[in-house]
Amino acid sequence: xxxxxxxxxxxxxxxxxxxxxxxxxxxxxxxxxxxxxxxxxxxxxxxxxxxxxxxxxxxxxxxxxxxxxxxxxxxxxxxxxxxxxxxxxxxxxxxxxxxxxxxxxxxxxxxxxxxx
Amino acid sequence: xxxxxxxxxxxxxxxxxxxxxxxxxxxxxxxxxxxxxxxxxxxxxxxxxxxxxxxxxxxxxxxxxxxxxxxxxxxxxxxxxxxxxxxxxxxxxxxxxxxxxxxxxxxxxxxxxxxxxxx
Numbered sequence: 001x002x003x004x005x006x007x008x009x010x011x012x013x014x015x016x017x018x019x020x021x022x023x024x025x026x027x028x029x030x031x032x033x034x035x036x037x038x039x040x041x042x043x044x045x046x047x048x049x050x051x052x053x054x055x056x057x058x059x060x061x062x063x064x065x066x067x068x069x070x071x072x073x074x075x076x077x078x079x080x081x082x083x084x085x086x087x088x089x090x091x092x093x094x095x096x097x098x099x100x101x102x103x104x105x106x107x108x109x110x111x112x113x114x115x116x
Numbered sequence: 117x118x119x120x121x122x123x124x125x126x127x128x129x130x131x132x133x134x135x136x137x138x139x140x141x142x143x144x145x146x147x148x149x150x151x152x153x154x155x156x157x158x159x160x161x162x163x164x165x166x167x168x169x170x171x172x173x174x175x176x177x178x179x180x181x182x183x184x185x186x187x188x189x190x191x192x193x194x195x196x197x198x199x200x201x202x203x204x205x206x207x208x209x210x211x212x213x214x215x216x217x218x219x220x221x222x223x224x225x226x227x228x229x230x231x232x233x234x235x
Binding site for chain 1: 122151153158159160161162163166207209222223224225226227228
């Protein structure tokens, strides 16, 4: 597609439920990133994919968070047993290359998650 | 460890004023990259610039200019003759991790500076 696409754009869920957030990167971009942005805060790194593998998962806040990427394309971020502190905008970004060659990151519009 | 500090939480100026957004970074890496992103009210982050640690030349792009000073670990961003459309949150970011290799590709963002330009 023309840009990074994320779905859903808005998700309201009850505490304890599982949620899945999806990211479709720009076609051909090998690097994919997930960030979390709490209200009024900066971007918090969650995970980075180079192809289908994740060399850096250091930002995942807990074992309730997991992510995968398939076909060097779509990525899914899953949050199990959601808590109220998980409420945030989850941003996905892709880059033509990753690692040392990372240049411009193209961001999606984010998925706003509200946990009641 | 990497860290980016944007000490100015909010800045308010009147149109046509010049404004400088500060960014100070910390890294142990000898090779790293610095970025500025703009997040307008629509929410989507927009790339503004990428600089590598070996290039300390200042850069100017229209009304935007960047001052990279390795000696003070700063990468400040100046908007000349600000306009209402410049109102946004601006993020400075650091890409490093090559020395140890464990943070390869991790882009660390500052907390952002909210810029409001009044007409």
